[in-house]
Every structure is written in C-alpha cells, then in structure tokens.
Amino acid sequence: MKITLRVWRQRDARDAGAFVRYALDDVDRDATLxxxxxxxxxxxxxxxxxxxxxxxxxxxxxxxACGLVVDGRPHGPLPRxxxxxxxMRAFRDGATVTLESFRTGVFPVVRDLxxxxxxxDRVMRAGGYVSVRAGSAPEANAVPVARAVAERALDAAECxxxxxxxxxxxxxxxxxxxxxxxxHLGLLPQGQPERARRARAMVGAADQEGFGGCSLHGxxxxxxxxxxxxxxxxxxxxxxxxxxxxxxxxxxGTGVVTRPP
Amino acid sequence: xxxxxxxxAPTGPLATAWERHRNELALxxxxxxxxxxxxxxxxxxxxASAAATLSELGYRVRCLVFHDSPxxxxxxxxxDGINAAKNYHNDGDSVERLFHDTLEGGDxxxxxxxxxxxxxxxARIIDHxxxxxxxxxxxxxxxxxxxxxxxxxxxxxxxxRGQTGQQLLLGAYGxxxxxxxxxxxTVLARREMLDLIVVxxxxxxxxxxxxxxxxxxxxxxxxxxxxxxxxxxxxxxxxNAKASNATAIWRAHRRGAAFANPSxxxxxxxxxxxxxxxxxxxxxxxxxxxxxxxxxxPLHAGDDRRPEAIPETERxxxxxxxxxxxxxxxxxxxxxxxxxxxxxxxxxxxxGGRGVYLDLTEAAGRLGGDVLRExxxxxxxxxxxxxxxxxxxxxxxxxxxxxYSMGGLWVDYDxxxxxxxxxxxxxxxxxxxxxxxxxxxxxxxxxxxxxxxxPYTLAGYLDGARLAAVAEDGPEARRAVADARAGVGRLxxxxxxxxxxxxxRALGRMMWEACGIERNRAGLAHAVDEVAALRExxxxxxxxxxxxxxxxQELERAGRVxxxxxxxELMCRDALIREESxxxxxxxxxxxxxxxxxxxxxxxxxxxxxxxxxxxRAPERLVEPLEFDSLTLHERSYR
Numbered sequence: 001m002k003i004t005l006r007v008w009r010q011r012d013a014r015d016a017g018a019f020v021r022y023a024l025d026d027v028d029r030d031a032t033l034x035x036x037x038x039x040x041x042x043x044x045x046x047x048x049x050x051x052x053x054x055x056x057x058x059x060x061x062x063x064x065a066c067g068l069v070v071d072g073r074p075h076g077p078l079p080r081x082x083x084x085x086x087x088m089r090a091f092r093d094g095a096t097v098t099l100e101s102f103r104t105g106v107f108p109v110v111r112d113l114x115x116x117x118x119x120x121d122r123v124m125r126a127g128g129y130v131s132v133r134a135g136s137a138p139e140a141n142a143v144p145v146a147r148a149v150a151e152r153a154l155d156a157a158e159c160x161x162x163x164x165x166x167x168x169x170x171x172x173x174x175x176x177x178x179x180x181x182x183x184h185l186g187l188l189p190q191g192q193p194e195r196a197r198r199a200r201a202m203v204g205a206a207d208q209e210g211f212g213g214c215s216l217h218g219x220x221x222x223x224x225x226x227x228x229x230x231x232x233x234x235x236x237x238x239x240x241x242x243x244x245x246x247x248x249x250x251x252x253g254t255g256v257v258t259r260p261p
Numbered sequence: 262x263x264x265x266x267x268x269x270a271p272t273g274p275l276a277t278a279w280e281r282h283r284n285e286l287a288l289x290x291x292x293x294x295x296x297x298x299x300x301x302x303x304x305x306x307x308x309a310s311a312a313a314t315l316s317e318l319g320y321r322v323r324c325l326v327f328h329d330s331p332x333x334x335x336x337x338x339x340x341d342g343i344n345a346a347k348n349y350h351n352d353g354d355s356v357e358r359l360f361h362d363t364l365e366g367g368d369x370x371x372x373x374x375x376x377x378x379x380x381x382x383x384a385r386i387i388d389h390x391x392x393x394x395x396x397x398x399x400x401x402x403x404x405x406x407x408x409x410x411x412x413x414x415x416x417x418x419x420x421x422r423g424q425t426g427q428q429l430l431l432g433a434y435g436x437x438x439x440x441x442x443x444x445x446x447t448v449l450a451r452r453e454m455l456d457l458i459v460v461x462x463x464x465x466x467x468x469x470x471x472x473x474x475x476x477x478x479x480x481x482x483x484x485x486x487x488x489x490x491x492x493x494x495x496x497x498x499x500x501n502a503k504a505s506n507a508t509a510i511w512r513a514h515r516r517g518a519a520f521a522n523p524s525x526x527x528x529x530x531x532x533x534x535x536x537x538x539x540x541x542x543x544x545x546x547x548x549x550x551x552x553x554x555x556x557x558x559p560l561h562a563g564d565d566r567r568p569e570a571i572p573e574t575e576r577x578x579x580x581x582x583x584x585x586x587x588x589x590x591x592x593x594x595x596x597x598x599x600x601x602x603x604x605x606x607x608x609x610x611x612x613g614g615r616g617v618y619l620d621l622t623e624a625a626g627r628l629g630g631d632v633l634r635e636x637x638x639x640x641x642x643x644x645x646x647x648x649x650x651x652x653x654x655x656x657x658x659x660x661x662x663x664x665y666s667m668g669g670l671w672v673d674y675d676x677x678x679x680x681x682x683x684x685x686x687x688x689x690x691x692x693x694x695x696x697x698x699x700x701x702x703x704x705x706x707x708x709x710x711x712x713x714x715x716p717y718t719l720a721g722y723l724d725g726a727r728l729a730a731v732a733e734d735g736p737e738a739r740r741a742v743a744d745a746r747a748g749v750g751r752l753x754x755x756x757x758x759x760x761x762x763x764x765x766r767a768l769g770r771m772m773w774e775a776c777g778i779e780r781n782r783a784g785l786a787h788a789v790d791e792v793a794a795l796r797e798x799x800x801x802x803x804x805x806x807x808x809x810x811x812x813x814q815e816l817e818r819a820g821r822v823x824x825x826x827x828x829x830e831l832m833c834r835d836a837l838i839r840e841e842s843x844x845x846x847x848x849x850x851x852x853x854x855x856x857x858x859x860x861x862x863x864x865x866x867x868x869x870x871x872x873x874x875x876x877x878r879a880p881e882r883l884v885e886p887l888e889f890d891s892l893t894l895h896e897r898s899y900r
Binding site: 011012028030031032034035036038039041042044045046048049050051053055056057058059060061062063064065078080081085087089110111114116117118120121124125126127128129130131132133134135136137138139140141143144145146147150151153154157158160161184185188190191 | 310313314317328329330331332333334335337338347349384385387388389390391392393394396397398399400401402403404405421422424427428431434435436438439441442448450473502503504536537539540541542544545639642643646647649712713716758759760761762763804805806807811812813814815
C-alpha cells in the first residue's frame with residue numbers, strides 16, 4: 001500500500017518544529033506503524049539524514065515507552081492498542097497519516113516525537129507504593145484476598161504509564177493514571193494502612209506537576225491501551241475527599257515519607 | 262596476571278549453606294552504611310530490587326537507567342510467572358525439588374550452591390511481592406493460585422494473568438520510588454553506561470552518556486552493580502525489547518570481567534513467527550499456554566489444509582508422543598528442538614514451513630472460552646492484534662525465537678565478578694540457569710539476587726575492602742571518559758553507506774545459522790571468521806548521522822551493534838570449544854540415538870569463563886569445575 005507519513009520534526013526543545021511529509025510506496029499491510037517508521041529511519045540514515053526520534057522498546061504493548069498521536073488520537077485509531085502494535089492495515093491505501101508526540105504542558109518535547117514524561121514518575125514517587133521493606137513480609141497466604149478483588153486490582157494495575165490519558169485530556173489531567181494506582185493499591189488489604197495518605201499525596205503531586213483537573217470528559221478512557229475505566233477516577237475522588245475531610249492520624253503531615261531512624 | 266576463579270561457595274550440607282555463609286559475612290552497622298555509595302546500572306527486576314533494598318538498609322544508591330523511566334525495563338514484558346517452592350498445591354513440592362528441577366532443567370551446567378540458594382529464597386520473594394501489593398491470581402477462597410510450567414511435575418508458578426513480569430516490576434519500581442522519596446536512591450534516567458572505571462584493581466564507577474545532551478558523566482561509588490539484562494538481541498530478531506543490549510556487560514568484560522558460557526542462549530519454542538523483512542522483533546506466546554494448549558503438526562508432510570480441517574488421526578502431537586511423562590510441558594530446549602526437527606523434516610506449517618500449531622481449541626471446547634480468557638486474556642489479545650486471528654477459534658501458529666541468555670558475566674557465590682567490587686545480578690550474570698533456564702525462573706533469579714542476596718554479600722565486600730580515594734578528575738576516570746568519547750567519535754566518523762541496523766540484521770542471520778538452535782563444528786569455525794569480517798566491514802562502511810552532543814538514537818544503536826559484533830565472535834568460540842551438547846547448546850555431533858543432547862561430563866562439567874582478548878590475541882578460556890554433591894549426574898529424562 002501507499003502511505004504518506006506527515007511527521008512532526010523538532011530538533012530540540014528550543015526549535016520551533018514543523019511537519020515533514022514522507023511518501024512511502026510498497027508499505028506492507030501487516031507491518032506495524034513503528035516498523036514502517038523503522039524502515040523510514042533506515043532510509044534516512046542511509047542517505048545521511050537524521051532519523052525520526054521516537055521512543056519504543058518492547059513492541060508488544062507492555063513497556064509503555066511508545067506513544068504517538070496518530071491522526072489526532074493518542075495511540076491511533078484502534079481501541080486498546082498501543083502505537084507499537086498498530087498494524088498498517090488499520091489505514092486505507094493512499095492515506096496520509098499524521099504523527100505527533102504526546103506533548104502537553106507537562107510532557108515537554110525532547111526531540112521529534114520524544115517527550116519527557118518524568119512527571120509521571122514524580123507523581124508515583126509521592127506515594128504509588130506500599131511502604132514495606134524487604135524481609136519484613138508475612139507469609140503470602142496469611143491474608144486472603146477475594147478473587148474478584150484481586151482481579152479488579154489487577155485491571156487497574158495494568159496501567160503501563162504511557163501517558164496517553166494525559167495527551168488525550170483537554171485539561172491535560174493525569175486522573176486516570178493516578179486513579180489507576182490508587183485503585184490498585186486501595187483495593188488490596190496490603191494497601192490499606194497508607195490509603196488515605198497515598199490519595200492525598202499523589203493527587204497533590206499531580207497538581208504540583210501542573211497536570212490539569214479532571215472534568216470527566218472520558219477521552220482518557222477512550223484512548224487507554226489497557227482499557228482502564230473511569231471507575232478508577234471515581235475511586236480516586238472518593239478516597240481523596242475522605243482523606244481531605246478526615247482528621248485521623250493516618251493523613252496528617254505533608255504526605256512526604258521520611259526515612260525511619 | 263591470570264585471575265583465579267574462586268567461587269567462595271560454602272562447602273558442606275546444601276540445606277544450610279546459605280545460612281552458614283550469611284553468618285560468616287561481615288556486617289556493616291546502620292550508621293556506617295550511609296558512608297558507602299553504590300552504583301546500580303539498570304532498573305529491571307534485579308536492578309530495581311537491589312537499588313531499593315540497599316537504600317532501605319541505608320546505603321547511598323545511584324541507579325542509572327537508559328530508558329526514560331525505570332518502569333520500562335524489559336522485565337516488564339515477562340509473561341509467564343514466577344516459581345516458588347510454597348507447596349500450596351499439596352502436590353509434593355519442596356525446596357529440594359525446585360532445586361533439582363532447576364539444576365536438571367539447566368542440564369547440570371550450573372553451580373549447585375547457587376541454585377539451591379535460589380530455590381531456598383523463592384518463597385520469600387512471593388511473600389514480599391504480595392506485601393508490596395502485587396495482585397497475583399487468587400483462588401475463590403482468596404488464597405494464591407498456581408499453574409504448571411515446563412520441566413516440573415508440580416504446580417509452583419505464581420502469576421498475574423500473562424503479565425507477571427509487569428506486576429513484579431511495578432512492585433520493585435514502587436520500592437524504588439519509595440526510596441527515592443526517602444532520599445536514599447537517586448535514579449538517573451536516559452543514561453547509558455559506556456565504560457567501567459577500575460581503580461587499584463577495584464570497580465569504582467562508570468562512565469555514562471546522558472542520552473539527551475550527549476554529555477559524558479563520571480559516576481563514582483564504592484561498588485558497582487550491573488543489572489543490565491541479557492544479550493539475546495545479538496540475533497537481531499529475538500523476544501527481547503528493541504533496546505536490550507550487551508553494552509554494559511561487554512564494556513565491563515573488556516576491563517577484565519570474565520564472561521561465562523557466552524554460547525548458552527535459550528530459544529523459546531512458542532513465539533509468533535516473523536511476518537516479513539520489516540519485522541523489528543518477535544513476540545513471545547507464554548509457556549503458560551502449554552498448560553491448556555497442545556503443540557502439533559500435520560502427520561504428513563505437505564498437508565496444507567487449514568488446521569481445523571485436519572482430523573485428529575492425521576495430527577502429530579509430537580511433544581506428547583515423544584515425552585509422555587511431561588507432554589507439552591517439557592523444558593524449552595527440548596520443545597524448541599522438537600519444533601525445529603519437524604520443520605527441517607518438511608512438516609512445519611505456515612510461510613516457509615517454519616512454524617507449528619499451538620492449539621487451545623480443544624481446551625476451549627472443554628473449559629469454555631471465558632475460563633481461557635480469564636487465564637490468558639491479554640495473550641490472546643496480543644496474538645489477535647499481531648496476526649489478526651483468534652486463538653479460541655483456530656490453532657495459533659508459533660515458532661522458536663531467541664529469548665534469554667543463560668551466559669553472562671562470571672560471578673562467585675557472592676555475585677561478584679572477577680573484578681573486585683563489580684557485582685552482576687539477574688540475567689546479566691551467568692549464575693543459576695545452567696545451559697537452559699526453566700520457565701518462570703528468570704523473574705525468581707532477578708528478585709532473589711536483588712532483594713535477598715546482594716544486600717548481604719555487598720556488606721561482606723565493603724567491610725573488608727580498602728578503598729582508595731577516587732576523584733572525578735582522577736587519572737582512571739579521565740582515561741575512561743577519554744576512551745568513551747573516542748568510541749563515540751569513532752562511530753560518528755564513519756562515512757560509509759550501511760546502517761547499524763543493516764549490520765545487525767546480517768549478524769543476526771549469521772548467528773541464527775551458525776550459533777542458533779543447532780550448532781556444528783564447521784559452521785562455528787566459519788562463523789568466527791565471518792563475524793570478524795562483518796566487524797571489519799562495520800568499521801569501514803558504517804554510517805551514523807548527527808552529532809555526539811544531542812539525542813542521537815542511531816548513535817546509541819550503532820554502539821550497541823559494535824559490541825554485539827564482538828560478543829558474537831566470543832559466543833561462536835565458546836560453542837566451538839564445548840564439544841558436547843547440553844541444554845540449549847546442541848552440537849549435532851553430540852547427540853544420542855534418539856536425538857537428545859549428549860553431555861560429556863568427563864570433559865565439560867565446567868563453566869567456561871573467558872578473559873578479554875589482548876590486542877591481536879585470542880581470548881583466554883578459564884574453567885570453573887562443577888561439582889555435584891547432592892546427586893549423581895544422569896541423562897535428563899522427560900519421557
């Protein structure tokens with residue numbers, strides 16, 4: 001098939017950037033979009049041109065490294081599919097496909113289609129874990145967890161941290177990302193002791209990073225390659241509200257963990 | 262000077278070996294730990310668990326990651342599960358049995374004491390992961406569920422759908438985030454280690470390139486831990502992530518760390534076959550599918566009917582036929598060779614006859630699609646997305662692919678390499694998997710190393726080590742930076758016509774043919790020269806656009822390919838000298854009458870540890886003899 005790629009090229013954060021068109025003949029329908037980009041890059045390199053920079057690693061939809069806005073939609077036209085698994089058969093012969101990065105205010109452009117998603121790591125650092133030190137765990141079966149609860153926790157824990165939800169949101173909100181982690185840990189008995197503190201700390205950190213507020217547009221759910229649903233945002237709001245209103249000892253303090261003596 | 266391969270492995274009863282060893286290791290008091298700095302390269306299961314745990318203990322830890330975030334490390338893609346001798350199924354499992362299965366699965370080419378320790382620690386890993394909130398699969402009563410894996414007759418594999426690696430990695434990543442928040446760890450993303458800094462014979466830091474700015478940085482520490490993963494990408498097409506590479510361990514090797522059993526690479530039997538020239542990498546279909554799926558090919562060569570049109574009587578369920586006791590759950594090396602033998606025999610299916618069927622339709626009829634979707638949902642989705650077919654309504658087509666490197670940097674019982682102060686953990690070392698890794702053992706090893714072994718052995722090293730003062734502008738650091746800069750400069754100077762990917766693809770084809778699932782003397786001898794010639798061509802005809810002082814992904818790629826081109830030659834040399842078949846190393850000259858691997862325990866019951874080659878000379882092969890107190894060596898039998 002024939003495809004024209006319209007690719008955002010930007011040398012670095014200071015460069016203004018522009019779209020560049022590449023007309024490609026003889027594209028294999030079964031190739032993935034990123035394999036087509038690989039092919040384009042090999043050709044560019046062989047002709048001495050800088051290739052299109054983009055992040056990708058596992059190529060099986062689990063590492064979360066890849067992420068392009070394809071024709072205006074994060075991860076492209078297929079539901080529940082990361083960019084790396086997007087086959088060219090999803091496009092019609094002769095189509096022009098526009099590729100941009102997941103850029104938002106909080107994901108600054110590094111080069112071409114590469115952005116800096118470090119803000120998501122920083123939000124996780126605020127509390128996206130259970131504070132348990134290696135060596136102190138009880139026997140694994142000591143605390144039973146209802147099967148349905150474990151399954152629901154896993155649904156939320158499947159988040160790959162790609163940032164598509166942020167890129168899709170008109171407010172640039174990370175609510176689906178934060179909600180997924182709060183839901184995962186908030187459902188499990190192991191996550192209870194820190195549940196309130198975690199909700200406050202992660203929501204606070206997301207605000208501080210400059211992610212927008214959530215107005216339940218639902219764009220995030222529509223583009224999430226793992227199918228994480230808006231239910232996690234409801235849970236986040238509930239937990240956050242409860243933590244904010246509570247004056248219990250579990251939510252006092254800034255939410256910053258200090259090293260035990 | 263020739264370094265001795267002293268294993269420091271405890272003697273005496275295996276069951277108490279690790280405990281006795283731990284009691285002998287020196288301790289460092291909590292107030293002194295903060296005076297010590299540790300550098301960890303990589304943040305997969307091994308690296309993240311080690312960095313987090315060392316920080317929990319109070320060491321000052323710096324962790325370098327070439328990804329944009331530690332959560333991207335390739336451990337994330339492990340589907341299968343993680344073994345642990347919990348005996349929750351009441352089916353006779355024990356530490357002893359997990360130890361035996363792992364040792365035998367590795368075809369008796371691993372160190373007994375290490376494997377025993379791994380089995381012993383397995384249960385604690387599950388405890389810790391559950392405490393971290395890893396949502397493992399549960400029974401209806403709320404207790405942890407298990408499934409079976411290759412090379413075992415018990416159910417000891419814990420799993421979270423088909424994404425156990427992701428969930429365990431997020432657990433370790435969470436631990437790392439927790440320690441970052443507490444100020445014990447600094448994670449530096451998008452940094453690639455390009456050289457090891459050795460001062461007075463001890464590893465004292467690395468040179469890393471900031472992949473965004475191109476700046477060469479010096480990171481000094483009291484000890485260096487490499488957790489940079491495996492090198493199956495030497496074959497170009499593998500199940501490894503695109504950027505997985507050997508650079509960190511190879512550069513350490515060049516500074517004097519022995520490289521053990523480089524030719525021991527596993528080919529996983531069940532991967533989605535390559536679709537064409539454009540193929541960038543291969544995708545695994547979890548071994549867990551063989552709990553319910555059956556492998557088969559048409560009984561008659563040339564039968565090109567669709568699989569569902571072939572009646573039961575005209576199908577050959579070859580693993581069940583050949584290995585009635587283990588059936589479809591034989592270890593991977595046997596499964597892979599059986600597939601290859603049938604394809605060579607003209608009975609393979611799909612384009613080029615390079616695949617076999619993995620069939621779940623019978624199980625779907627028996628258990629219902631919902632049950633299977635619950636067990637393997639995300640694997641089915643992935644298969645459908647890549648191939649366009651639905652595994653519940655037709656047999657899947659699969660083929661072997663390079664998957665895991667059992668070989669790696671040589672380490673002693675304390676996980677320290679031949680360079681004092683350089684520790685190597687996870688897939689990057691050679692230690693526990695012998696000549697063939699069993700399914701669900703890789704995650705186990707990475708986490709055992711990071712959470713429960715290194716934190717003890719590192720203290721043992723630091724306590725006794727007399728560490729000289731080092732400085733970023735000291736002579737060793739300056740020389741390493743200059744070397745790294747020169748290496749980058751050399752790549753950029755090439756004004757040829759071929760891309761690094763083009764060379765990589767050519768290397769992959771060579772290695773697949775000569776040093777792949779089957780090897781032979783003539784092919785390997787030829788490949789040693791062929792790889793050297795390709796390497797020469799690389800340095801004459803490579804082209805890398807762009808500059809050093811910017812994000813330059815093609816430069817990164819070229820550097821990694823340059824290292825693969827050196828490693829590949831060592832792999833062929835290692836495979837050539839090992840005149841026996843064991844596990845994944847199958848030399849066609851050494852097989853039994855029914856086509857199984859024939860080991861030569863008299864000559865090769867040892868680890869081969871290669872020292873770096875001096876310029877213009879062949880590398881030196883050292884030997885660590887393997888002694889087995891717990892059992893007498895026998896031919897593996899899964900029949």
